[in-house]
Amino acid sequence: MCETRDKDLYAVLGASPSDSVQQIRHRYQQLVLQFHPDRLGGECSSESASSMKFLEVDAAWKILKDQKTRREYDLKRREQELRQDWPEDSTVYLEDMAWNKDEQVYTHYCRCGGRFCVTKEEVEGAKIAQQDDEEEESKEGQHRGVIVCCDTCSLSVQCHMAV
Known part of the structure; x- marks a missing residue:
């Protein structure tokens, strides 16, 4: 068949x-x-x-x-x-993103004028996933974060965070 x-x-x-x-x-x-x-x-x-x-x-x-x-x-x-792995325009660290208390999101501005937004829940979920995959990541030599897409254009960034 x-x-x-x-x-x-x-x-x-x-x-x-x-x-x-x-x-x-x-x-x-x-x-x-x-x-x-x-x-x-x-x-x-x-x-x-x-x-x-x-x-x-x-x-x-x-x-x-x-x-x-x-x-x-x-x-x-x-x-x-x-x-699937999304093409990443750049890497952004959570510490470098602005915290918006009103919207409860971390924000980084895109070169097009749009925003990359990460919610507190996404950050917590990514931290848990990173802890679970810690051994695999150290073997592969890669440190993964959250892929975030711009709300205006097609660019995406990888947001790294400390565990």
Whole structure:
């Protein structure tokens, strides 16, 4: 069977996560008509690109047609997006950020005029995670903090904090 775990199942079907089941079914049916081995006649072997595409499309449909499996897939997909390393514009230390008592956030201004904001809860969560991962970080030689995105542009910074 074809491997679909590393592929975007929505892209396999030419759909998007906001599409309804009916829209995804329509895309699936179009692709099945295009790539089904019976439609291609005797020239299609099990190793051909069309057969592999058909298996890929069918596997994606089996996951996305059911509300429960689609929700599980969407959650795993979102988790993977959140775990990816974001490109960092620079590093900022929590001590260098301004504390805003009214909003209860640490703030650092971006070069675009926007702000990088870190809440007290995020700081506490990051400190706990750093303590849990302390041995791994010292082995890897990396010190991780919190990735914070600008509220105006696409830049992000890594905010380091003392444990």
